[in-house]
Amino acid sequence: xxxxxxxxxxxxxxxxxxxxxxxxxxxxxxxxxxxxxxxxxxxxxxxxxxxxxxxxxxxxxxxxxxxxxxxxxxxxxxxxxxxxxxxxxxxxxxxxxxxxxxxxxxxxxxxxxxxxxxxxxxxxxxxxxxxxxxxxxxxxxxxxxxxxxxxxxxxxxxxxxxxxxxxxxxxxxxxxxxxxxxxxxxxxxxxxxxxxxxxxxxxxxxxxxxxxxxxxxxxxxxxxxxxxxxxxxxxxxxxxxxxxxxxxxxxxxxxxxxxxxxxxxxxxxxxxxxxxxxxxxxxxxxxxxxxxxxxxxxxxxxxxxxxxxxxxxxxxxxxxxxxxxxxxxxxxxxxxxxxxxxxxxxx
Numbered sequence: 001x002x003x004x005x006x007x008x009x010x011x012x013x014x015x016x017x018x019x020x021x022x023x024x025x026x027x028x029x030x031x032x033x034x035x036x037x038x039x040x041x042x043x044x045x046x047x048x049x050x051x052x053x054x055x056x057x058x059x060x061x062x063x064x065x066x067x068x069x070x071x072x073x074x075x076x077x078x079x080x081x082x083x084x085x086x087x088x089x090x091x092x093x094x095x096x097x098x099x100x101x102x103x104x105x106x107x108x109x110x111x112x113x114x115x116x117x118x119x120x121x122x123x124x125x126x127x128x129x130x131x132x133x134x135x136x137x138x139x140x141x142x143x144x145x146x147x148x149x150x151x152x153x154x155x156x157x158x159x160x161x162x163x164x165x166x167x168x169x170x171x172x173x174x175x176x177x178x179x180x181x182x183x184x185x186x187x188x189x190x191x192x193x194x195x196x197x198x199x200x201x202x203x204x205x206x207x208x209x210x211x212x213x214x215x216x217x218x219x220x221x222x223x224x225x226x227x228x229x230x231x232x233x234x235x236x237x238x239x240x241x242x243x244x245x246x247x248x249x250x251x252x253x254x255x256x257x258x259x260x261x262x263x264x265x266x267x268x269x270x271x272x273x274x275x276x277x278x279x280x281x282x283x284x285x286x287x288x289x290x291x292x293x294x295x296x297x298x299x300x301x302x303x304x305x306x307x308x309x310x311x312x313x314x315x316x317x318x319x320x321x322x323x324x325x326x327x328x329x330x331x332x333x334x335x336x337x338x339x340x341x342x343x344x345x346x347x
Contacts, residue, residue: 033062033063033064033094034063034064034065034066034091034093034094035054035058035063035064035065035066035093035094035095035096035097035307035310035311035314036065036066036068036088036091036093036095036096036097037050037051037054037065037066037067037068037096037097037098037303037306037307038068038069038081038084038085038088038096038097038098038099038100039051039067039068039069039098039099039123040069040070040073040081040099040100040101040123040124041069041070041071041072041073042067042068042069042070043069044347045275045276045345045346045347046248046274046275046276046297046299046345047069047299048345048347049299049300049303049342049345050122050123050299050300050302050303050306051067051303052300052303053299053300053301053302053303053304053305053306053307054067054097054303054304054306054307055067055303055307056304057303057304057305057307057308057311058307058311060308061308061311061315063094063307063311065307066088066093068084069081069084070084070101073101073222074101074222074224075101075102077101078101078102078104081100081101081102082104082105082108085098085100085105085108085109086108086111089108089111089112089115089117092115092117093117094117094310094311094314095117095118095119095120095310095311095313095314096112096117096118096119096120096141096310097119097120097121097122097306097307097310098119098120098121098122098125098126099121099122099123099124099125100124100125100126100127100130102127103127103129103130104130105126105127105130106130106133106134106137106139109126109130109134109139109140109141109142110134110137110139110141112141113134113139113140113141114139117141118141118143118144118310118313118314119141119142119143119310120142120143120144120145120146120306120309120310120313121142121144121145121146121147122145122146122147122302122303122306123147123148123187123302124147124185124186124187125145125147125186126142127185127186128186143309143313143319143321144306144309144310144313144319144320144321144322144323145321145322145323146302146305146306146309146322146323146325147302147323147324147325148297148298148302148324148325148326148327149324149325149326149327150186150187150190150191150194151190151191151193151194152194152324152326152327153191153194153273153295153297153326153327154190154191154192154193154194154195154198154244154246154273154295155194155195155197155198156295156327156329157194157195157244157271157273157293157294157295157329158194158195158196158197158198158199158202158244159198159202160271160292160293160295160329160331161195161199161242161244161271161292161293162198162199162202162203164269164271164292164293165177165241165242165269165292166203166206166208166209168241168242169203169208169209169212169213170208170209170212172212172213172241173212174212174213174214174239175212175213175214175241175242176213176214176215176216176235176238176239176240176241176242177199177213177214177215177216177240177241177242177243177244178215178216178217178218178235178238178240178242178243178244179192179195179196179215179216179217179218179243179244179246180217180218180220180228180231180232180235180243180244180245180246180250180254181217181218181219181220181246182220182222182223182228182245182246182247182249182250183219183220183221183222184219184221187247188219188246188247191246191247191273192217192219192246195244195246196215196217199215200215216235216238216240218231218234218235223249223250223252223253226253226257227253228245228249228250228253228254228257229253229254229256229257231250232253232254232257232258232265233257236264236265236268240268241267241268241269242268242269242270242271243268243269243270243271244270244271244273245270245271245272245273246273247273247274248272248273248274248275248276248278248279250272250273251270251272251273251274251276251278251279251282251291251294252276252278252279254270255278255279255281255282255291256278258288258289263288265288265289266288266289267289268289269289269290269291269292270289270290270291270292271291271292271293271294272291272293272294272295273294273295273296274294274296274297275294275296275330275343275344275345275346276345276346276347277346277347279291279294280335280339280344280346283330283331283332283335284332284335292331293329293330293331293332294329294330294331295327295328295329295330296327296328296329296330296338296343296344297325297327298325298326298327298328298342298343299345300342301325302325305323305325306323309323328343330343330344
């Protein structure tokens with residue numbers, strides 16, 4: 001009997017060994033190590049830079065990374081982005097990193113909560129109404145947020161732009177600062193607010209500029225149908241002397257409009273946000289309407305930190321619930337250095 005017991009014990013150990021080799025180890029050890037990133041785009045230079053950062057973080061921690069995004073950031077591609085997020089959750093990714101182009105992700109993200117899949121929102125993140133619904137139902141899976149502080153970055157733009165135009169404001173009783181807000185997402189709202197609040201603070205604190213200016217704002221739902229050209233024309237009709245443009249899409253349309261308008265806008269000065277080849281070209285251009293400078297997001301760091309927080313959350317380690325990535329001011333004087341450092345991208 002003792003011999004039989006010994007044989008049975010050995011057989012049992014052998015079976016356990018076979019089961020472990022067959023993949024029956026705990027999910028936390030042998031399960032899929034895939035971080036799924038669903039961005040607001042994929043081909044644009046900004047998102048490619050985000051992807052590089054996320055990929056480097058994944059490699060550092062030994063994870064695989066998938067990166068997907070819709071063809072555009074317009075409402076027509078919202079169903080496509082929803083499918084991408086649903087696919088990631090259905091395939092049981094270790095964690096999801098996401099920035100949405102619209103509302104309607106409540107059911108998809110509630111599934112992530114049910115499955116125990118941590119979610120990191122990045123860039124402009126999840127829309128407010130979706131967040132409110134998830135919180136109300138107790139089904140919010142978001143553990144961290146990673147983004148440029150749009151308020152602080154726009155404030156940085158305001159500081160530099162004010163310094164560039166304050167002498168002109170002093171000479172005028174009706175200097176007009178125009179603001180083109182690219183859309184009504186939280187990103188657009190925060191960039192316009194950050195710029196306006198800081199500009200007012202600086203201009204009102206200076207006795208020589210207080211009361212000598214006003215701010216006019218144009219808000220557009222997106223870049224379709226030359227919306228930003230229309231915004232530029234509206235500000236021109238309101239007597240704008242200087243214009244803050246809240247993203248690269250605005251800069252592109254405004255630059256094209258200026259190029260086809262002869263000398264119409266030559267006395268105006270501009271301030272941008274983000275980067276891109278057209279913005280770089282305008283920055284280096286001499287003569288005509290001047291682009292004083294712009295504030296750039298560090299897209300590489302956004303991607304890196306978003307993926308890193310997702311991995312740490314999936315591993316149950318010390319992730320941060322909020323990571324703010326600072327922007328950087330760039331102008332004709334430092335543009336080449338900023339390109340070399342990866343803060344200003346071409347494309």
